[in-house]
Structures are given as C-alpha cells and as structure tokens.
Amino acid sequence: MTQSCLVHSFERCAPLESAEIELLESLERDSREFPKHTVVRAQRAPVEHFFTIRSGWACAFRILPNGERQILDVFLPGDVMGLCDIAYPLSISGLATLTDAELCPFPRARLTELFARCPRLANLFFMINAREQAMLLERVVNLGRRKAIQKLAHFLVEIVVRLRRTNPDLDDAFPLPLSQALLADTLGLSEIHINRTLRKLRERGLVEVNAGEIRLLDRDRLQALAEFDPIYLKEDAGWM
Amino acid sequence: MTQSCLVHSFERCAPLESAEIELLESLERDSREFPKHTVVRAQRAPVEHFFTIRSGWACAFRILPNGERQILDVFLPGDVMGLCDIAYPLSISGLATLTDAELCPFPRARLTELFARCPRLANLFFMINAREQAMLLERVVNLGRRKAIQKLAHFLVEIVVRLRRTNPDLDDAFPLPLSQALLADTLGLSEIHINRTLRKLRERGLVEVNAGEIRLLDRDRLQALAEFDPIYLKEDAGWM
DNA sequence: CGATGGATTGACAATATTCAAAGACAGTGG
C-alpha cells in the first residue's frame, strides 16, 4: 500500500499501472514540513515548483493593492496546489499553509519530462487540473450568485465532502483552521458579516462551533440551503 | 500563413514546429456555424467535444435551481472553450454563443491520442488550460473583493486587452454583444445595478455607449479604477 | 500578569436588490 497522496489522488480518477505509480511516487520523494501560516511561495515569485499536500491545509491567495485579501483556493491532503501558476514566469497568486503541513515540491521542469515519458499520466494531470477548474467555477457561482448564508453553507459542505474522500469515516465534525477573517476573505465578505452569518447558522440549528472545531448538525438542510450539487466533486472519470 | 485560430492561440505561447502545426490544424478541419444565442451544449449534457472559436463570441454559463444565471466565462476568437468539462461524463456548465459564431468541435477522445503522439502539444494544452484557470482566479477576485464599478471597469479592460491580441490594431471601441442582463450575470450583480453603474462610468467620462458599441475613453483611469493588472493575460511562457 | 489575536455585539452607513413603471427600439404582420 502506497503512502503517496498523489497516487491516491490519481487513483480516485482512474486505475494506475505499477510503472505509473512508481513514476508518481518518485515525484513525491522529498517532502518538506512547513509550520502553520507560512508563505510557501509569495505572489510574483519565480515559479520553480508546484506542490502536493501530504498532510495539513493550505491555500492560494491574492493580496490586492489596497491591502485587501482574497483566498482563491483551499487545499486539503491529496490535492495538488500551484498548478495554474506554472504557465507564468512569476506566480500570480501566493501559496500559504493554514496549518502545519507536509508539502511535496515538484519541479516544474519534470512535468514536461513526465508528459514525454508517460502520456497517460499527462492525461490524468490534465483531468486533475480540469477538476480543479470545475471547483473554481463553483466558487465563481458561489461568489456571484449566492447570499452570505448560502455561501458559508456551501463552503462548509464542500469542505466536508472533500475531507471525506481521503478520510471516508469522518463524521460531520472537523477542525476548521480558518479564522473568521480568513473565511471572510474566502467568501468575499467582511469579517463581521461572517460572524453574524455563522451565528445565524447556529441559531437555525445547522452547525455547532467550539474551539476551532465545527460540526454540521443537519447536512441535508445545509445542502438544500446552499443549493449544493456534488456533481463537480465526483471523481471517477469513468471513461479513461 | 495558417487560418487556424488554435494555431495562433498556441503560437502566442511558444513557437511551433510544422508537424505540430499540422496536427493542430487537423483538429480544426470541420467548423460549424452557430447563430447568435444558441446553446451549443446544455448543462448536464454528455461531453463529447470541446471547441475552438474561429469567430464570434461565446460563453459558459450555469443556471441555478432558482432560475438565476451565472456567466462563468466569456470566450473570444482564438479561445478554447469547454476544456474543463472534459473531466466529467456530463457537463457541469452550459456553452452558448453570444453572437453568430464559427466553432470547431474537437472530439475529446482525440485529445488523448494527441497527448500520446505529441508530448510538446500536451504541454502546451496544459499551459493554455493554466492560463484559462488564471483568468478564472482573476474573476474570483473580481467577484469577491471589488465594488460594482470596479467589477465593470475590470471586465471591460480585460475584454479589450484580450480582443487586441487577435486584433492588434483595435482601438478603444468595440461592439459589446452582452445585454445589461448578461453583464449582470457575468459580474454577479442585478441588471438594474449594472445600468446605474454603467451610467456612473459614463458620467465620469470613462466610457461611451451607443448601439451595442462601447468606447473606452480613458483606459488609464479605467485601469486604475479597476486595479487591473495585466500580468495574468501575458502569454509568452518564455521557458518552453 | 499584560499582550495578543480572535470572536462578539451594537449602531450606523454604504452598497446593492426588488418592485414598478415608462421610454426606446427593432422586427412582424396587417
């Protein structure tokens, strides 16, 4: 049984052959530990690697000229992060950890090499990236067309579904390492409004929060409130 | 000189060899005409192709359960559309034309074939997709952290910059085939608020609108207002 | 113990939405 999160990630999409597994694992040999709240790669920094998350949470962010911040993406164990910057000489978004995390840097040049040696993995990388993009589209919908309470509900349900795919026996409670300020910057709201909205969810008996852990009390109602449709998180391509 | 928009698109990123050009052109042999406001592929329809735009404008959209709509992406000549759905058996977004348009369907299965035969093109496809993703990130920032007037200004500047790359001698006026309702659904605002915001831009002497054509009167001020940073639209990878 | 970062609350202001109504315009059929 492999330890590689990357392999797990890919296998969720399609079965792999042993040669492919070996190749993927070789890309994850050296993992590095980063403490909580560390900038792994700054905005406009040279793009030398992208990363796989072995453990912990991380995010991509953008700081605007006026000092405001937008969280672009939240990454969980098994995710690949920073793929979209590899098309640019300087990164257009920053990467940072949200908890202590173990990341596996993956030199960008070796991706080209991998594409040449194993077209099927190229294909899979392409799929993984397309999935990532689908999540972004969902985020666009969330930011553009939903009220604060729906945004928050949607975010929470998405996270729990995503956590469950590397951790199937997770119940509806999980540690949420995002302060209210970070939640606000993720959902395009103000910190204070997040606080009020979270209270509303509590008052409606939908969630329970204590000590950085959040429990979803009624996932069905949350899902309905958020108009959450899990289709975009489905992983089996079913055709490769 | 090739007619292929796809080739142009790729060449903006990196020089191509003649074999690669030939391969790309073969994928664009059969183009199809679609009239204005046609749904090219519905939401949740089987994903058989993706498309290259030879002429006209198109968009990706999503209809929510309550009937609201969000435009996810606007596509211009030379763009590749529908790439992110190819990871799913059923499309998660719809595709529609905004004007009469000439699209080149590209069977999804042949992408796999292409990856096997020409790893360098695989690489380029990957880059193109990463660019697309970068544009989405910019959209997330726009929706999450900007006021209505900035959103609109940002959108307009982005469009003119993108139009100029296939049409370098375009001045600051162009036909805008989006009704105010569509603009609203693109920027996550209400139709009425778009109207008022557009008026504000007019009153400030930043744009001029008549008969579906819009003219940017002061691109510098617009750019400053929108905090527009063109870095994400830069195309030359510079390292391939 | 004070210092710090996060959470919470209230009062108020800004921003955006909804509803309703009217004007502009192009296309259609008489």
Add this chain to the structure above:
DNA sequence: CCACTGTCTTTGAATATTGTCAATCCATCG
C-alpha cells in the same frame, strides 16, 4: 405605412443585504 410585440434600457422609491467603526470579551501564551 402603421400598430403591435417583445426585448432592452432607464429611472424612482422602498427595502434588504452587507460593510464600517468602535468597543468589549475571551482564551492563550509568553
């Protein structure tokens, strides 16, 4: 040619949602 239709635009008034400012509380950590 004109009346009729539908779509798009424009405007006002009232409302809802979200943001800003200021203060307090709470837990944690040195």
